[in-house]
Amino acid sequence: MSVVTRLQIAGCGMHLADQIALVGVPLAAALAFGASAEVIGVLVACQSLAHLLGSIPAGLIVDRGAPRRVALAAVLISLLGFAGTAVSVAAGNLIGFGACVTVAGFGIVLFVLTILSIVPRSVPAGALAQANARIEMPRAAASFAVPLALGAVVTVGTVDWIFAAAVAGGAVALAAVSGLPDYEPGRPHGQSPLRRIVEGGAFVLSNDLLLAISGCALFWNFAFSALLVTMVPLITDVFAMEAGVFGIAMAAFGLAAFAGSSLAARYAGRVRPSLVLLFGPGSSVPAVLLLLTVSPGSSPLPIYAGFFLLGFGPSMWMIAQNSVRQLVSPRDMLGRVNAVIQTSIYGVRPLGALCAGFLIAHSSPRTALVFIAAIYGLSFAAAAFSRLRSIRSYGELGALTVA
Template structure:
């Protein structure tokens, strides 16, 4: 498939004001992301402190919470292309709020157990999945095409702030008032996100044709596979996540055994990752105004190579500052990648396929994570955590080469709208 013609009249514009409808979506996104990060941090704390779980328990809980992304991403994308997107997200947020609220209720009556915590955590993850898949499909209907990068940057900034502050808030709430209060706060945030979504107008779309779910999913997959921009974007995302989770699987043993860090020191290096995410999201509008969209997308994978180089250098010079710098760069670079590739994906995909394409990207990304973790675990057992650092660095070089050798870095402006009849909402 040839890309659509480029329009020199459609530059990225980070400065123009965004519509009230989008600003409402952004506030909802901040509440939803905060609820997610708060709950993700509170679940293992509850398992260990209240239920006596160990490493195996927390690992199993983390696995169960990823299952919706692997099993339900494609059905969620199909729904996003067929039903009212804001109602789909709002419904999923109400489900998440109910699941999160059920945890303190179960704890109050003495019913809470690890299996029940796992089940409720899995149900709550459906809200995260709905936002991850559906929000990128809704944004093009709420903002003009030249403002897509600015809009996506606003959403990523909210995610970065939630990622940086959510675990700390969860820890403080658990220490101050107990885990049930942390889940109750997360439930309130999720309900607030749902209420904000109900006030967003969405333009009417053409009624879907005959329902053929498998054929429609295959249509979305074929579109991605044949597209000269989307195919390398998906491949790069898979490569990055495999390499990142190879590193994540071995980072704590590596930091303790080779860098000599304490728990507090490891926490500081991991905090640098969240700080990097916030920094990348803050700088993204300025970078979007100065670089062509294709080069902005390529920056993220290149920064990840620099981050891997810092971690590799710590093998030779075991200094915590190198690990902290690496984590900061790993946080900052992928934010630029995410904003850029989501913007290009939104502009290059016909509106009728946005949900399915977003779902395929989500499933590929999350599907790569357990594979990377398994590779990292096996390599760490066989050769030690240092070998995982080397293996991850090789993976980051491969993912950067994948995008740099594709047509993506040569894209200078966004493609023409896939459907000129679809006008953004101004309300």
């Protein structure tokens, strides 16, 4: 079994578990614990906290540790967290539930950063995009299937087994990563952890491709977080539709992400990376403008189409920019580079949500939507006015980086 196949199987298990947690935490909090909206908000924040606070330490570990051992540790941490979460639900322990959800999140963060560092060690530069697409497909499939499945079957009587299913996903991932080859660990450093973090951040700022990717990702995630806050009041108060329209729109988003990842896995080597790197953020602008065409009481189809477009192009962009990151970053710095960008992304999401909430409260959801379209425009501009538009092939980029 190839390394990429093992990583794909491991991704299936881990992303299944992660999506179960993402959807299952608010469901379990409400159904099993009868938690208030404030408590549910704190629990959901615990998951985001793992990504925000865990990315930098995980990046340091990835750059220094032996990849197979780090991957095993990541899966075991998540397994421990999900198992503790399942036990906490059964025991009615809300504090234990929140703590174990956070532990599982730290494992997911470490796993994702480790995989991003293993792929360029396992395939040639020209095959990176296809390998990244194969590994990304399980995440996209889980984001589509898990919310639909849990929404259909979870009740007060069945909520106890949600996290048992997450444990099963972690067990699949553990079996897959156990068979990974042993790679050499990173070189030891005499520098302090803080100095190494600063070094990673400085490299991102000094590399024009990484800086463009960071700007594009920051604006896009700011806008997407704001959009999620805006959609429910927009659908219910402005469009006069049922709130369930939002759930279907998110399912369309997940389906599109899977379609985009599948297309990238098949054709990534035949399409100029620059086209994908521009199409991803560029397609988000008309996707949001499509939402502005909806009138009260009309069909929700433009909403579904807009969210499909939001999932399709950016999913291919994510695969392309991951490949660029892997090619232009020194191997012993890749974990920190990915961690710095990841931390920035998760740090900007709360700001997007707060801005949307302020605009809705002081103006209207439509005003917030216009603002979101403008931010998506900045995301596209960050890519369009950079060297990302001139990347003709991954193989050529890899050769230039080595040279």
